[in-house]
Amino acid sequence: MSLRLINIARSALFAQRGALEIIGHNTANVETPGYVRQRPVLASIPGAITGEAGGGVELTDIRLLRDEMLATQIRGETGTLGRERALRSTLLQVEQVFTDVSAGGLALRIEEMFDAWAELGLSATSSTCRQNVVERARLAADTISERWHALDNLRVEIDARLGASVDRANSLAAEVARINQTIGGAAPGSARNDLITRREALIGELAGLCGAEAIEQEDGIVDLVIGGRRLVEHAQVNELRLVPDPAQPGMHLVALGQTVAPDGLRGEIAGRIEARDKFIPGYMQHLDTLATTLADEVNALHSGGQDRAGNAGGDFFSYDASRSAATLDVLSTIIADPGLIAAAQSDVVESDGTNALAINELRNRRLFAGGTETFSGFAGELISTIGIDAESAQTRLDSRELLLEGLQSAYADQAGVSLDEEALDLIRYQQAYTAASRLMQTALDLMKAVIELT
Numbered sequence: 001m002s003l004r005l006i007n008i009a010r011s012a013l014f015a016q017r018g019a020l021e022i023i024g025h026n027t028a029n030v031e032t033p034g035y036v037r038q039r040p041v042l043a044s045i046p047g048a049i050t051g052e053a054g055g056g057v058e059l060t061d062i063r064l065l066r067d068e069m070l071a072t073q074i075r076g077e078t079g080t081l082g083r084e085r086a087l088r089s090t091l092l093q094v095e096q097v098f099t100d101v102s103a104g105g106l107a108l109r110i111e112e113m114f115d116a117w118a119e120l121g122l123s124a125t126s127s128t129c130r131q132n133v134v135e136r137a138r139l140a141a142d143t144i145s146e147r148w149h150a151l152d153n154l155r156v157e158i159d160a161r162l163g164a165s166v167d168r169a170n171s172l173a174a175e176v177a178r179i180n181q182t183i184g185g186a187a188p189g190s191a192r193n194d195l196i197t198r199r200e201a202l203i204g205e206l207a208g209l210c211g212a213e214a215i216e217q218e219d220g221i222v223d224l225v226i227g228g229r230r231l232v233e234h235a236q237v238n239e240l241r242l243v244p245d246p247a248q249p250g251m252h253l254v255a256l257g258q259t260v261a262p263d264g265l266r267g268e269i270a271g272r273i274e275a276r277d278k279f280i281p282g283y284m285q286h287l288d289t290l291a292t293t294l295a296d297e298v299n300a301l302h303s304g305g306q307d308r309a310g311n312a313g314g315d316f317f318s319y320d321a322s323r324s325a326a327t328l329d330v331l332s333t334i335i336a337d338p339g340l341i342a343a344a345q346s347d348v349v350e351s352d353g354t355n356a357l358a359i360n361e362l363r364n365r366r367l368f369a370g371g372t373e374t375f376s377g378f379a380g381e382l383i384s385t386i387g388i389d390a391e392s393a394q395t396r397l398d399s400r401e402l403l404l405e406g407l408q409s410a411y412a413d414q415a416g417v418s419l420d421e422e423a424l425d426l427i428r429y430q431q432a433y434t435a436a437s438r439l440m441q442t443a444l445d446l447m448k449a450v451i452e453l454t
Helices: 002-028 068-097 106-122 127-184 190-210 267-303 321-327 332-336 354-364 375-415 419-453
Strands: 038-045 056-064 213-216 222-226 229-233 240-244 252-256
Touching: 002 038, 002 056, 002 190, 002 419, 056 190, 068 127, 068 190, 068 213, 068 267, 068 375, 106 127, 106 354, 106 375, 127 190, 127 222, 127 229, 127 240, 127 252, 127 267, 127 321, 127 332, 190 222, 190 267, 252 267, 267 321, 267 354, 267 375, 354 375
Parallel strands: none
Antiparallel strands: 038 056, 213 222, 222 229, 240 252
């Protein structure tokens, strides 16, 4: 009888001590990001013989208090948020390219160029006015070209960042695979739970980078997939990699195994690719249209006029048709000799500025957007479009952040450590441990009394 009582007390001491250690572990990790609190699971030990009293208590499991459904939702929203965050960040950089809206912006530079043509039309004999036309036209062309090159450089920068993001994603995937391997051979317990918690943090970061989703397998193993294709399968990693984009020389696409641009790719990587391949090229095309139309319309009128010497005017602007905004400039011969500007339309070449005035009138012609926009309006529309896109991206980002915050709050209500709850559990298990100690002492006293009687 005394020996059974000692065993019961012994099991209680071990079980309550284990529970206290778990509570202490929770308390120690109250500020650890992503930590999921653990709870001891106690069960009674049945008696060895039918009809005999039970054999005490044992710690049968250490349970993670987490909602798997909420965790899955959080990973999904994290991937979407990563995309929106990368897209918004890139559009902010685009906005910085066009910060000079009021001073030195596209529309203002174009208007200044037309003002110079108007002045020349009224003072066709003025060498100063001719030089001013060249300078203002070159400034307008440079403004267009600088914006185009800034956007092109941003695309190159985004492409370079893809490499770092892919490397980071592969590193995280490799660590998830190593944890899978360790968990596969680990016994249930706090150490295994800590590995699972660590893996969840890695998966969350991966979701933000590439939108990876987790699929639970047997024995606590987790596979990661992107669009149904395995990124991690048990302890094996199928790495992401960059491959040349055949449609855009110098740029890269992301591949998973042999699949290029896999469906389901989200997160920061997808946001950067979308900004690089959709938004920025659209802005660059807008600049190309502006440059081509400006050059063609001015050249058409200029070619029909006469320069100071009475010779027929040729082109005023030059550009490469494949990269019009990037290469727009005043002809080098006119830069060297502003007298070649065809300001006249009559035989009275010296004082005639009617062609210059006709070129000035181009500012009022609605040549864009189906005949609804002038040069200045079309240039301003680009700034407006960029602003609207950036504002929309910010709105979507705010919405996603709010949604994710709500999910994380609901998840933390269960998974997060509450010091008040831990304190109550600490008192409860401490009292149980104290009672077990007294039971042990009582059993030992009974054992001593029995021995003394013999």
